[in-house]
Amino acid sequence: MTSDVSTERMRVRAPELRGRRWLNTGGASLSLAGLRGRIVVLDFWTFCCVNCLHALDELRPVEEEFGDVLVIIGVHSPKFVHEADPAAVEAAVERYGVAHPVLDDPELVTWDAYAARAWPTLAVIDPAGQVVARMAGEGHGPGLASLVRELVAEHEAAGTLRRGDGPYVAPPAPETALRFPGKVVALPGGTFLVSDTAHHQVVELEADLVTERRRFGAGSRGFVDGPADTARFSEPQGLLVLPGGTEVLVADTVNHALRAVDLTTGAVATVAGTGSQLRERVLPGAASAELSSPWDLVWWDGRVVVAMAGPHQLWSFDPASGETTVLAGTTNEGLRDGPPDEAFFAQPSGLAVDDENTLWVADSETSALRRVQRAPAVGAEVGTAVGQGLFEFGHRDGPAAEALLQHPLGVAVLPDGSVAVADTYNGAVRRFDPSTTTVSTLAEGLAEPSDLLVDGDELIVVESAAHRLVRLPIPAGAQVDGAAHTVRRAPTDLSPGAVELRIAFAPPAGQHLDDRFGDPTSLTVAASPPELLVEGAGTATGLTRTLHLSPGVTDGVLQVSVAAASCDDDGGTFAACHRYQQDWGIPVRLAPGADAVLDLDLRAV
Known part of the structure; x- marks a missing residue:
């Protein structure tokens, strides 16, 4: 960063780390x-947050480059109740290969001390113990590296920089055959294929779900095509046997790619994606060469549908042409039904199709079961079967309008046409009956079930945190009426009436806002309940907006999504450009005399 920018950096004494x-x-x-x-x-x-997982990947090269002067500390600040469980946090640290110290902060003590508002948020502390920068959202790897270089030069010159080994101590290596398996499919010969996600492999199992027939992938993180024993994946998830039965499509999640496995030769080839994460906003109907965290796959309506968790959308893939096209979702994170080009999703992670050609979606961050129906007379329509929004979750059976899930990752259609849901953070398998619009519980006590597969009169369950696949009979169902939960975050007090929303954004060093073709920003605002927001909803350019909050609503959630584009200073007409995007769900409480300004940081350095 340039010296004139560095003099404007925030400098606040860093609060102590408590958890x-x-x-x-x-x-x-x-x-x-x-x-x-x-x-x-x-x-x-x-x-639970796919944007947080993206940030973990972006931090890896920064950690490697500055390992002798930089200490990255993950502060795990849970959204869902399950994410506060000590064993679940420990498993997640291993599952995602977190190679730095992690502070377990279930009560959000350190989160509140640093005034974090969104997942993920980065706070940079200099060698003197001052907070000098805060960055919300993902995509900050290059800017962070630039800031670290400046801090190194500044404090090395001042004699206040200390080099040496960091405090990270690697945990003992695990010893299970599978490690956090993700998804499963049946193969034509009676065997099963499972994504062995944390081993970065795909494994063929015999019908006993234990005996291994063969593995695809070398077993280390990477992006390499070729023979089964040398190809490399990075946290593969969804699997789909393509028509013909000789080729399997793999959602290679962290490589942001679709890979094809030839079951005859074992060879692995990339069929979509470049290995780089998509950073642009791509709307329904448009095509893109880059992907972002593909999580699951299903064959629907003559094409492959991809649950694209990163941009909160459903995409389609044509195996013949190799083209990927956005099918539904606007990239805004939330729960909104309607036409595909207007619907909101939130990290779709599981897909299934029923006999009536309805596409079922496990929409994890809204704890919802969604559906997409083809209606030729009026066009496709996105609807919600179970789920209430980004911040309402729990374990409750009964009428679907009142039932609650907690971060489901998988879905399967049962023989009677009802829908089974891998209710991951409740450790349960749930059942939605479309004929009665009710929800029941089929099984409990499972360790983070992430996928389901119907095999005759049994369900095969991928019990991810137990590192195994298990069989369960399909029972008549059971009723559960447990407690509902909401996100445990203190609400922000705002005054009813006019409230000024302001988004702070400063491009990182060496970049500038690119306004050659108009305002390079986009701001979307919505509310739950919708009547909270009298004026100011919708999408438009700009980083400020006057909102009018209804005095007749006492509390709710403001959903804010912002994007901004900046380009490199030294590239001229052909400069590389970058997109920064962040979504906030901010619980608010209306109180006369409270603040009439809401400040959010997309990037502040």
Whole structure:
């Protein structure tokens, strides 16, 4: 960063790090005093959040480049109740290959101390113990690296920089055949194919779901085509046997690609995606060469449908042409029904198709079961069978309008036409009956079930956190009426009436806002309940907007999505451009005399 920008950096004394326990430190507790002289980056994350997983991937090269001066600390700040479970946090740290210390902060003590508002948020602390930058959302890897270089030069010259090994201590290596398996499909010969996600492989199992027939992939993270024993994946998830039965499509999630496995030769080839994450906003009907966290696959209406978790959309893939096209979703994160080009999804992660050609979607971040129906007379329509929004979840059976799920990742259609849901964070399998519009519970006590497959009168369940596949009979069902949960975040008090929304955005060093073709920003605002927002809803350019909040509503959630584009300073007409995007769901409470301004940071340095 240039010197004139550095003089404008925020400088606030960093609050101490407090939580339940430390992971990846060999049992030691860390303090900012003990880290003095090192650059510290706090990564506020939660393991349900695909944007947080993107940020973890972006931090890896920064960690590697500055390992002797930089300490990254993950502050795990849960959204869902399950994410506060100590064993679940520990499993997530292993599952996603987090190679730095992690502070387990289930009560959001450190989250609140640093005024974090969104997952993920990065806070940068200099060697003197001052917070010098805060960045919300993903896509900040290059800007963070630039800031670290400046801090290194500044504090090395001042004699306040300390080099050496960091406090990370690797945990013991796991010893299970599968490690956090993700999805499963049946193969024509009676065997099953499972994505062995944390081993970065795809495995063929015999009908006993234990005996291995063969593996595809070398077993280390990478993006390499070729023979089965040398090809490399990165956290593969969804699987689909293509028509003909000799080729399987793999959603290679962290490589942001679709890979094809030839079941005859074992060879692996890339059929869509470049290995780089999509950063642009692509709307329904448009095509793109880049993907973003494809999570599941299904054959529907003569094409492959991809649950594209990263941009909160459904895409289609044509195996013949190799073209990928956005099918539904606007990239706004939320729950909104209607035509595909207007619907909101939130991290779709599981897909299935029933005999009536309805596409069922496990929409994980809204804890919802969604459906897409083909209606030729009026066009396709997106609807919600179960689920209430981004911040309402729990374990409750009964009428679908009142039933609650908690971050489901998988879905399957049962023989009677009802829909089974892998209710992942409830450790359960749930059943939605379209004929009665009711929800029941088929099984409980499972360890993060992530996928379901009907095999005769049994369900095969991918029990991801138990590192195994199990069979369950399909029972008549059971009733559960447990407690409902909401996200445990203190609401922001705002005054009813006019409220000024302001988004702070400063391009990183070496970039500028690209306004050659108009305003390069986009701001979308919605509310739950909708009547909270009298004026100011919708999408338009600009980073400020006057909202009018109804005095007749006491509380609710403001849903804000912002995007901005900037380009490199030194590229001229052909400069590389970058897109920054962040979504917030902000619980608000209306109180006369409270603040009439809401400030959010897309990037502040």
